[in-house]
Amino acid sequence: AQSVSQHNHHVILSEAASLELGCNYSYGGTVNLFWYVQYPGQHLQLLLKYFSGDPLVKGIKGFEAEFIKSKFSFNLRKPSVQWSDTAEYFCAVTLGYGQNFVFGPGTRLSVLP
Amino acid sequence: SQTIHQWPATLVQPVGSPLSLECTVEGTSNPNLYWYRQAAGRGLQLLFYSVGIGQISSEVPQNLSASRPQDRQFILSSKKLLLSDSGFYLCAWDGGQGAPEAFFGQGTRLTVV
Numbered sequence: 001a002q003s004v005s006q007h008n009h010h011v012i013l014s015e016a017a018s019l020e021l022g023c024n025y026s027y028g029g030t031v032n033l034f035w036y037v038q039y040p041g042q043h044l045q046l047l048l049k050y051f052s053g054d055p056l057v058k059g060i061k062g063f064e065a066e067f068i069k070s071k072f073s074f075n076l077r078k079p080s081v082q083w084s085d086t087a088e089y090f091c092a093v094t095l096g097y098g099q100n101f102v103f104g105p106g107t108r109l110s111v112l113p
Numbered sequence: 114s115q116t117i118h119q120w121p122a123t124l125v126q127p128v129g130s131p132l133s134l135e136c137t138v139e140g141t142s143n144p145n146l147y148w149y150r151q152a153a154g155r156g157l158q159l160l161f162y163s164v165g166i167g168q169i170s171s172e173v174p175q176n177l178s179a180s181r182p183q184d185r186q187f188i189l190s191s192k193k194l195l196l197s198d199s200g201f202y203l204c205a206w207d208g209g210q211g212a213p214e215a216f217f218g219q220g221t222r223l224t225v226v
Contacts, residue, residue, distance in 0.1 A: 044205075094207075
């Protein structure tokens with residue numbers, strides 16, 4: 001069965017530091033990839049997604065992610081984090097249309113002012 | 114536009130009592146529907162998913178059950194709650210073919226006492 005792993009359980013950064021959150025999946029076929037964010041007290045929101053084409057995907061709030069097929073990875077990046085980026089981040093994979101999502105365990109990001 | 118409603122937002126129930134959480138989707142037809150649980154420190158866990166009326170798949174054997182009496186209604190139930198059922202429950206939907214990203218409800222914070 002496919003699975004998704006996220007490298008870090010909890011990341012603590014100072015404002016203006018660069019961010020990279022790792023995500024790896026275990027399926028060799030065509031996948032759709034997503035990053036979701038859950039801010040404290042709010043529901044899950046989509047940050048960005050990759051279906052096909054340019055492997056470097058830009059999302060909302062200055063986030064981007066790069067799909068590296070050979071490494072089965074879809075890492076999330078942001079060059080300079082803000083305190084408001086404090087949230088939990090989930091990587092997710094689906095095999096395509098009509099297929100259910102598989103989520104990673106999540107990475108909690110704490111940004112110190 | 115499509116919206117998803119999930120209620121109640123918070124619930125405190127005694128051990129051994131029944132449970133019914135309801136989720137409805139508007140603005141789409143024949144969605145895939147999901148129930149997830151987000152337990153502290155454990156990320157998102159897929160509990161049930163449904164691709165159509167009366168079609169329920171269970172990912173994790175447990176004390177819970179799900180039903181889909183109508184196309185856009187998904188219900189999570191339990192006959193007798195356990196302390197370990199406490200958590201944050203999320204309903205989600207995706208459009209299957211043509212719209213593979215998932216959209217989440219606001220969630221229900223369940224505390225079993």
